[in-house]
Amino acid sequence: MQKHITCTVCPMSCDVVLELSADGEILSLTGNKCPRGKVYATKEHTAPERTLTSIVKVSGGAHPVLPVRTNKPIPKEKLREGMAAAATIQVQAPVTMGDVIVKDFLGLDVDLVATRDI
Amino acid sequence: MKQVHVDVAVIGGGPAGLAAALAAHSEGAGRVLIIERNVELGGILQQCIHHGFGLHRFKQELTGPEYAQRFINLVKETDIEVMLETMVLEVTPERKIYAVNSQTGMLEINAKAVVLAMGCRERTRGALRIPGGRPAGVFSAGTAQRYVNIDGYMPGKKAVILGSGDIGLIMARRFTLEGAKVEAVVEVLPYAAGLTRNVVQCLEDYDIPLYLQSTVIEIHGTKRIEAVTIAQVDAQWNPIPGTERKIECDTLLLSVGLVPENELSSQAGVAIDPVTNGPLVDESMMTNIPGIFACGNVLHVHDLVDNVSRESERAGMYAGRFAVGSSNPAPRRIKVVAGDNIRYVVPHEVSTTEPVEFFMRVQRPEDSVVLDVGGLRQLKKTSVRPSEMLDVKITPEQLQSLEGDTLVMQIVPQKEA
Numbered sequence: 001m002q003k004h005i006t007c008t009v010c011p012m013s014c015d016v017v018l019e020l021s022a023d024g025e026i027l028s029l030t031g032n033k034c035p036r037g038k039v040y041a042t043k044e045h046t047a048p049e050r051t052l053t054s055i056v057k058v059s060g061g062a063h064p065v066l067p068v069r070t071n072k073p074i075p076k077e078k079l080r081e082g083m084a085a086a087a088t089i090q091v092q093a094p095v096t097m098g099d100v101i102v103k104d105f106l107g108l109d110v111d112l113v114a115t116r117d118i
Numbered sequence: 119m120k121q122v123h124v125d126v127a128v129i130g131g132g133p134a135g136l137a138a139a140l141a142a143h144s145e146g147a148g149r150v151l152i153i154e155r156n157v158e159l160g161g162i163l164q165q166c167i168h169h170g171f172g173l174h175r176f177k178q179e180l181t182g183p184e185y186a187q188r189f190i191n192l193v194k195e196t197d198i199e200v201m202l203e204t205m206v207l208e209v210t211p212e213r214k215i216y217a218v219n220s221q222t223g224m225l226e227i228n229a230k231a232v233v234l235a236m237g238c239r240e241r242t243r244g245a246l247r248i249p250g251g252r253p254a255g256v257f258s259a260g261t262a263q264r265y266v267n268i269d270g271y272m273p274g275k276k277a278v279i280l281g282s283g284d285i286g287l288i289m290a291r292r293f294t295l296e297g298a299k300v301e302a303v304v305e306v307l308p309y310a311a312g313l314t315r316n317v318v319q320c321l322e323d324y325d326i327p328l329y330l331q332s333t334v335i336e337i338h339g340t341k342r343i344e345a346v347t348i349a350q351v352d353a354q355w356n357p358i359p360g361t362e363r364k365i366e367c368d369t370l371l372l373s374v375g376l377v378p379e380n381e382l383s384s385q386a387g388v389a390i391d392p393v394t395n396g397p398l399v400d401e402s403m404m405t406n407i408p409g410i411f412a413c414g415n416v417l418h419v420h421d422l423v424d425n426v427s428r429e430s431e432r433a434g435m436y437a438g439r440f441a442v443g444s445s446n447p448a449p450r451r452i453k454v455v456a457g458d459n460i461r462y463v464v465p466h467e468v469s470t471t472e473p474v475e476f477f478m479r480v481q482r483p484e485d486s487v488v489l490d491v492g493g494l495r496q497l498k499k500t501s502v503r504p505s506e507m508l509d510v511k512i513t514p515e516q517l518q519s520l521e522g523d524t525l526v527m528q529i530v531p532q533k534e535a
Contacts, residue, residue: 006318010173012500013314033500053168053181054295055267062157065270067167067183076323083295097187115167116183
């Protein structure tokens, strides 16, 4: 079985072709123009991850919300759960970029951090 | 009227203005002033809360606010002055800037050099002439992005997005993550207008359908938008009868292109390139008006902020040199011409004494080609896309070896091996 994965590491957008066995094991991987494409496509096939970026409520700042991100990618299937958790958070200004808003977010060993000063 | 004298005045405090101001400052310009109409620096990056910025510049994927904050922090470490909530009303060819804010009222700013860094704005529904009523719920994608990411509220629950520009794609994902349903992204071209990685990360990840060679032909609803009719289009972009389909929605987002914001430039007598809608500039990013420079999205619309920063640093550096009187125009001038499958090239004219980085866009997608820089350099490209800006650096030595006074930038097929 063949599977196409578009690499999103850089704007080259390589079309990486995975040859898979019946139980989903990668037999061969072609089409990537650099080693990062192999790492990305392998990860994307076995355990896809995404960085979550969203907003949390903030009081006392220039705006009512503060942009945040996970400092490392989280499993793709956890994005919805992450969004729901972020929606319940309220912080107080001042906040500095990089401040940890939630430590060990969703128990995933990543932190939710502020992405600007407010 | 309050009078202010500065070496370099930068109009706009987004990524272009920040980088230009910093470069002018490090070039030795004593008084550098950033004039910004918003309540804060950072420009549109502040509402681009997704990540993917700074891969070239910082070798890591930052969010828009993080990218902006890094530059803002650098500005804060200097004595660069910042005027916020200040609107520039006029720039004269003598480099007088008339501006207004609610604290000082009218201001006359006399600058030895001016950097235009006003950015761009979104094309609106009016520019597309979509028939139908004028109900609420029709927004430009960037406006919706501001509502969600800065003001903290969702403008709708069920959206259709017209145009597959990057902001539209990003907003499709953002709306979906915030619990709204994105029914469709509709694109008139036979390919997505935004970066491929955004199509993958924003649409395919969330199973949002992308309808190519299609457009919105009617907007339904009186008070609030209730539905749109979409249809396929032919090669001339005319709707094909029988392909109409009505999609219920309460929101229509438009991501249909950006237009450099050059009212101030034109007023100052700056000549505008009809293709980029931005100023004509030379190798120092100077316009036809001596001492007035331009960079960033006011010059031409970029897809990567990293390129904006690089280009703006050059503009700021030369503006700084102009202000302190250390720049001399080079005698030999070379005109840059867009050849086969090149839509435009910036800068438009260069000398043979300065290193130059050219930015350009192609007219149509092509695979396995060579970018030929006037015979001076040939770069192999596996693919070129109108959405992905090309850049190439040329040294003064290479420019000096050019015969004639015209440099033709063109895309040519790769020779069979």
